[in-house]
Amino acid sequence: GAGVSQSPSNKVTEKGKDVELRCDPISGHTALYWYRQSLGQGLEFLIYFQGNSAPDKSGLPSDRFSAERTGGSVSTLTIQRTQQEDSAVYLCASSSSRGGRETQYFGPGTRLLVL
């Protein structure tokens, strides 16, 4: 079956512009995560959606970042007034829990470059 997909795969934008990143999780997965990874760095948690519960936004670095998940499936991460320090790979992951065993899958990521 299809894995987690993300679009665009690469995005180059000018400082101050808004960008929107999309994530299509695996069908049936109730949990969806957004992370970012700067060059040579570990993964930084951004936001977590679980079913219909209110999302955990504790990782969002500033109010320029927001995310939504429509219909419990597709998610979009929006960065307003982009800054050069926003340049990173933005990764989306979805997970399901079957009989207590956790399986989590990552998308290929969106490479964002802010000039």
Add this chain to the structure above:
Amino acid sequence: GQNIDQPTEMTATEGAIVQINCTYQTSGFNGLFWYQQHAGEAPTFLSYNVLDGLEEKGRFSSFLSRSKGYSYLLLKELQMKDSASYLCAVRDSNYQLIWGAGTKLIIKP
């Protein structure tokens, strides 16, 4: 604060065994994950531990001790393709994933 510690870099020989350690201090515990990440690619899921003990999956095994806040990933019969970064992550009581910075594993012939 919450913290995940793992060695920055390790070197091993093809065909040998290597153990990558991870220690954690988090607000609660709801499972520990190991991921493999090749340069320029997204991480891929390797293992998940929520109970103490050893989970074996082919050449890879993962161990957890919740009382010690400790896990390790054991890789046997190392192959050159195992050269990658190995990421340890812990899910806390809020179901937030706390990530380590990763261990870069270098395999030499």
